[in-house]
Amino acid sequence: MMTTRQLLIRSAARLLDEGGPSAVTLRAVGALAGVSHNAPYKHFADKQDLLAAVAAGELRALTRAMKSAAARRTSATGKVEASAIAYVRWAQAHPARFKLTFGSWEGEHDELADAAATAVESMNKGVSFAASQGALRGDPEQSAALIWALGHGAVDLSLSGHLGKRSRAITPERLVKLLIQTLSESEPPQR
Amino acid sequence: MMTTRQLLIRSAARLLDEGGPSAVTLRAVGALAGVSHNAPYKHFADKQDLLAAVAAGELRALTRAMKSAAARRTSATGKVEASAIAYVRWAQAHPARFKLTFGSWEGEHDELADAAATAVESMNKGVSFAASQGALRGDPEQSAALIWALGHGAVDLSLSGHLGKRSRAITPERLVKLLIQTLSESEPPQR
DNA sequence: ACCTGAACACCGTTCAAGT
């Protein structure tokens, strides 16, 4: 049995996938969920709050995908790489969800903040493991941030069409692999 | 003398700075420019087209800032670093303009596409110069994409509050410097 | 506790009309 709340979240996510952000109106969400256009106000403070719930769900799904991708690899750097690649693939497969999830959020959204904290923690853990094995040098938290920021930026630029318009060799996946390779080969920065 | 078109662009940019994207309505733009709320349609196809003109202007200003920052340094890697830092600083100083400029653009916007091509070209040139001097290893276009994507992603995550919430040591500036340092020290990737 | 229908203020866009 699905609660109305869950139904509203799913409806919003589907509208987002099918028609982009502009298709996600409370009226359309309500219609798709089979309720009136202001039923959402009984479950969410406002539209932003509903969207935050959608984003939180997406972020949890992304974290799961990254963990399961990492689990399929054995080497420590392999796990980190698989995790980062999963991030990039997910973002490219669901651009609208990606933009929503990592967009600008005003105000407090506990559920989303929790999901974000869990995601960050998961990434840091993988990199720390690789660092403890000597497979990645430098401060683990810095390395994790480096890898994450690169993957995120590469996908974002790629989605907006700015990246690798001329060269076919420059894809988010390749950049991520290149960075991880570089980090595993380089001397520790004399900080 | 300022044309109405220029006045509309400036008005939109100012509203964006002061009140965020939601403050940029055609009615407010018109009022601030001293014309009616649909005068913009005589100069732009629609609202998106006006925003694209704003974004193009911002992108040109950013490119100028990067070039002038690079000019103040002498070493090849110094120029690349100064350029990347200028990018990051600009984005942090003008988050709303940054989000707009690198947001999703549907359809053709020649002016914006031109500005983007010029920006990319400028960045590639700086990195190519450093590579030709042996200061940066690896394929120059890949290295440029790496640096750019990292700076872009670091700022974007930082603005949405996901980056370095726990550690004060993780800022976009530091990550950019760290990456460039790593790229200048590392062995060439065996491709 | 949850939902509805009417209403409000606002928005982007179109159109006939003015100079």
Add this chain to the structure above:
DNA sequence: ACCTGAACACCGTTCAAGT
């Protein structure tokens, strides 16, 4: 060629009312 005012369809949000 450029601008205006009225109008249209749509939106998020509020509110009184129903169960």
